[in-house]
Amino acid sequence: xxxxxxxxxxxxxxxxxxxxxVIPIWGARSGDEALMRVGSTLALVLAxxxxxxxxxxxxxxxxxxxxxxxxxENSHSAKPLLYRITGTWGNxxxxxxxxxxxLAVFGALVALFGTNLPARLKANxxxxxxxxxxxxxxxxxLTSNPFTRVVPPPAEGNDLxxxxxxxxxxxxxxxxxxxxxxxxxxxxxxVAALIEGRxxxxxxRWVRPWALAAWGFLTLGIAMGSYWAYYExxxxxxxxxxxxxxxxxxxxxxxxxxxxxxxVMEKRDALKVWTVLLAILAFSLSLLxxxxxxxxxxxxxxxxxxxxSRGVFILGILIFFIGGSLALYALRAPTLxxxxxxxxxxxxGALVLNNLLLxxxxxxxxxxxxxxxxxxxxxxxxxxxxxxxFNLTVGALMLPVVFAMPFGPLLAWKRGDLAGAAQRMMAAxxxxxxxGALALWAQGGGxxxxxxxxxxxxxxxxxxxxxxxxxxxxxxxxxxxxxxxxRGLPRSAFGGALAHxxxxxxxxxxxxxxxxxxxRITGVKVGGSFEVGGYELTLDRLEPRNGPNYRDLVGxxxxxxxxxxxxxxxxxxxLFTARNMPTTEAGIRTIGFSQLYVSVGDELPGxxxxxxxxxxxFVTLIWIGALIMALGGVLSLSDRxxxxxxxxxxxxxxxxxxxxxxxxxxxxxx
Amino acid sequence: xxxxxxxxxxxxxxxxxxxxxHAVQPDEVLPDAAQEARARELSxxxxxxxxxxxxxxDSNAPLARDLRLLVRERIAAGDSDRQVMDYLVSRxxxxxxLRPSWHGANAILWLAPxxxxxxxxxxxxxxxxxxxVLAGATAPxxxxxxxxxxxxxxxxxxxxxxx
Numbered sequence: 001x002x003x004x005x006x007x008x009x010x011x012x013x014x015x016x017x018x019x020x021x022v023i024p025i026w027g028a029r030s031g032d033e034a035l036m037r038v039g040s041t042l043a044l045v046l047a048x049x050x051x052x053x054x055x056x057x058x059x060x061x062x063x064x065x066x067x068x069x070x071x072x073e074n075s076h077s078a079k080p081l082l083y084r085i086t087g088t089w090g091n092x093x094x095x096x097x098x099x100x101x102x103l104a105v106f107g108a109l110v111a112l113f114g115t116n117l118p119a120r121l122k123a124n125x126x127x128x129x130x131x132x133x134x135x136x137x138x139x140x141x142l143t144s145n146p147f148t149r150v151v152p153p154p155a156e157g158n159d160l161x162x163x164x165x166x167x168x169x170x171x172x173x174x175x176x177x178x179x180x181x182x183x184x185x186x187x188x189x190x191v192a193a194l195i196e197g198r199x200x201x202x203x204x205r206w207v208r209p210w211a212l213a214a215w216g217f218l219t220l221g222i223a224m225g226s227y228w229a230y231y232e233x234x235x236x237x238x239x240x241x242x243x244x245x246x247x248x249x250x251x252x253x254x255x256x257x258x259x260x261x262x263x264v265m266e267k268r269d270a271l272k273v274w275t276v277l278l279a280i281l282a283f284s285l286s287l288l289x290x291x292x293x294x295x296x297x298x299x300x301x302x303x304x305x306x307x308x309s310r311g312v313f314i315l316g317i318l319i320f321f322i323g324g325s326l327a328l329y330a331l332r333a334p335t336l337x338x339x340x341x342x343x344x345x346x347x348x349g350a351l352v353l354n355n356l357l358l359x360x361x362x363x364x365x366x367x368x369x370x371x372x373x374x375x376x377x378x379x380x381x382x383x384x385x386x387x388x389x390f391n392l393t394v395g396a397l398m399l400p401v402v403f404a405m406p407f408g409p410l411l412a413w414k415r416g417d418l419a420g421a422a423q424r425m426m427a428a429x430x431x432x433x434x435x436g437a438l439a440l441w442a443q444g445g446g447x448x449x450x451x452x453x454x455x456x457x458x459x460x461x462x463x464x465x466x467x468x469x470x471x472x473x474x475x476x477x478x479x480x481x482x483x484x485x486x487r488g489l490p491r492s493a494f495g496g497a498l499a500h501x502x503x504x505x506x507x508x509x510x511x512x513x514x515x516x517x518x519x520r521i522t523g524v525k526v527g528g529s530f531e532v533g534g535y536e537l538t539l540d541r542l543e544p545r546n547g548p549n550y551r552d553l554v555g556x557x558x559x560x561x562x563x564x565x566x567x568x569x570x571x572x573x574x575l576f577t578a579r580n581m582p583t584t585e586a587g588i589r590t591i592g593f594s595q596l597y598v599s600v601g602d603e604l605p606g607x608x609x610x611x612x613x614x615x616x617x618f619v620t621l622i623w624i625g626a627l628i629m630a631l632g633g634v635l636s637l638s639d640r641x642x643x644x645x646x647x648x649x650x651x652x653x654x655x656x657x658x659x660x661x662x663x664x665x666x667x668x669x670x
Numbered sequence: 671x672x673x674x675x676x677x678x679x680x681x682x683x684x685x686x687x688x689x690x691x692h693a694v695q696p697d698e699v700l701p702d703a704a705q706e707a708r709a710r711e712l713s714x715x716x717x718x719x720x721x722x723x724x725x726x727x728d729s730n731a732p733l734a735r736d737l738r739l740l741v742r743e744r745i746a747a748g749d750s751d752r753q754v755m756d757y758l759v760s761r762x763x764x765x766x767x768l769r770p771s772w773h774g775a776n777a778i779l780w781l782a783p784x785x786x787x788x789x790x791x792x793x794x795x796x797x798x799x800x801x802x803v804l805a806g807a808t809a810p811x812x813x814x815x816x817x818x819x820x821x822x823x824x825x826x827x828x829x830x831x832x833x
Contacts, residue, residue, distance in 0.1 A: 386768025
């Protein structure tokens with residue numbers, strides 16, 4: 001496909017996006033239904049044009065069209081097809097195009113599936129989506145055009161940064177963007193509600209699926225990025241508090257708070273003003289993340305964009321959308337009617353606590369990430385805010401969240417009984433203490449971090465199970481009734497419990513890995529062996545291998561435990577020939593939930609090769625936990641109430657059911 | 671068997687004390703295990719200044735190696751942890767510290783998250799007080815009132831379904 005077609009499609013997209021911003025909102029203001037309906041059509045057309053532009057860029061990469069500057073800078077004809085495709089978004093211009101593609105697709109989904117939305121709300125939502133598209137399309141066309149030609153075209157490209165040539169990095173950015181940009185929908189809903197000046201429980205029900213979907217993708221994206229860093233960077237670390245990681249963690253905290261406060265709003269018509277603010281914050285933090293990563297204001301392992309003109313442009317976008325929405329919020333929020341009241345000890349109260357702590361955690365990450373930049377800007381002083389700061393602050397804030405998590409769902413709406421909830425948690429307490437004692441015994445005394453952390457993790461997992469058991473009424477009601485009630489529980493109940501259990505699983509992995517990680521750094525010759533974490537590794541041979549665009553020096557290790565063969569591990573030092581850049585291909589063997597991690601280093605004098613080997617107990621639980629969380633999100637998303645949508649298919653689009661007309665809540669919350 | 675497990679546990683613990691980390695080369699390791707452990711702990715608190723957000727313990731960069739060797743040199747020469755850190759700060763500035771110091775404007779950094787928590791909490795308490803006063807909801811409903819309410823709501827709900 002011709003790159004000019006892509007460029008042209010991009011220009012058309014901009015025109016469509018401008019219309020999409022103006023017409024539906026105009027229609028909503030003047031009450032013209034025909035104009036409002038145009039929004040849906042334009043959203044679909046926009047998605048079509050942006051897809052066309054994206055397809056044109058992908059095709060330029062697949063064909064290695066080196067007359068396109070972007071392809072020259074980031075691709076190579078010897079690169080495998082998969083990485084030629086994924087290389088499309090492994091660079092600044094391409095990733096911004098992906099960003100807009102996701103935005104446009106989300107807009108089209110609202111247009112397609114939002115059939116039960118009131119016309120006015122839908123028109124305003126699409127209008128706001130359109131305005132975001134205008135900003136980012138302008139940004140691409142003016143500062144980051146991926147279709148720029150180069151004359152004369154070179155014969156070969158510069159290749160993609162080798163550490164990005166990896167399946168993990170191929171799917172990490174799209175997942176992350178689905179999360180980031182997914183919050184644009186909740187943002188659009190929030191701004192639309194503020195424009196209209198009215199908001200009710202039905203609003204929360206429409207917003208929640210989008211928030212859940214965005215949150216699920218973001219969770220997966222962050223986990224994927226973490227696993228990628230773990231195996232690709234070759235240090236065996238899985239979280240670095242790198243500013244780019246922080247940029248994705250901030251919207252995650254805000255989004256987590258949002259999906260919880262939206263529950264309160266949907267069920268109890270309370271926390272409206274706060275939910276709207278969170279919806280604005282989640283997307284604002286996503287935009288901030290985009291700014292931090294894309295402007296080059298931070299220089300970190302991930303940041304591969306350095307052009308101040310771009311930074312200033314994105315800063316403009318940032319100020320417009322964050323400033324504008326917050327100003328609108330300040331103007332309109334006081335007029336929004338407040339809903340149901342509740343006692344401090346209640347389900348609502350617990351969710352408020354959750355929101356408060358999660359927001360503070362987001363603030364900790366935000367301040368830690370921006371403070372060094374601000375300090376340098378003000379007095380030129382350079383300091384570093386590293387992992388010790390984040391571990392301390394975020395850890396201190398997350399501890400009460402995790403501890404309180406199992407109690408929340410056991411409290412009744414409006415007024416809860418904390419003592420009663422604690423009583424029902426006795427089984428979880430007991431098992432937590434047993435787990436803690438086991439951990440203490442396993443490590444033979446010593447620091448209390450592991451026993452305490454594992455007890456807490458078990459408490460959370462069992463607590464999530466207790467919630468389901470309690471809601472079904474096992475122990476209180478006859479077994480048959482309880483089973484019937486269990487079947488009748490809404491899927492969102494299972495989803496929530498599953499996500500909570502996922503946090504516990506993840507915590508277990510984190511604590512086990514940090515407390516019981518074993519490491520061995522040594523030089524080893526062929527035939528030599530060493531021990532790590534109870535396993536004996538022997539370097540059988542060192543052999544060179546050739547890949548399509550790299551050369552490997554592979555170390556093959558055989559693993560034995562107590563004299564019994566436990567398989568082999570291959571770890572390579574890889575040299576990408578186009579950029580003459582070495583990377584480490586860690587060798588990982590998964591044993592149960594634990595991993596043996598070997599990375600081969602430089603050759604040492606005397607024929608030995610440097611080897612770093614780690615035994616990482618239960619490390620996979622970190623990512624399995626995140627997967628379980630995302631699965632909980634999916635389960636929740638499939639809840640009938642959200643899927644079919646409580647508001648009946650719009651014959652009378654303005655009829656909105658009250659918060660109590662919830663057909664899918666057969667089991668009263670205890 | 672039990673003893674074996676305990677031994678394995680103890681071995682794990684010792685290994686954990688030796689600490690997780692990355693880029694240290696075999697030839698850098700100090701002969702004294704206790705000193706090496708100290709060096710590793712300090713290395714994790716020091717930034718590799720030419721790298722992006724990596725500690726000298728994590729980094730493969732030559733500068734990180736020089737710093738690691740410097741830390742070990744000072745430790746071997748009998749410096750306390752504090753003296754080693756002070757020495758590095760005097761040479762490279764506060765930029766080298768991954769854990770920002772407490773003094774001066776950095777207090778903002780350390781206190782900000784907890785300030786958000788406090789201000790947010792205080793705001794909640796105030797909002798809650800104001801709303802309970804406004805709503806006049808002070809005494810809880812008596813059981814009779816609750817029963818009455820439930821009946822009324824039940825009838826209301828029945829009416830709604832007829833629509």
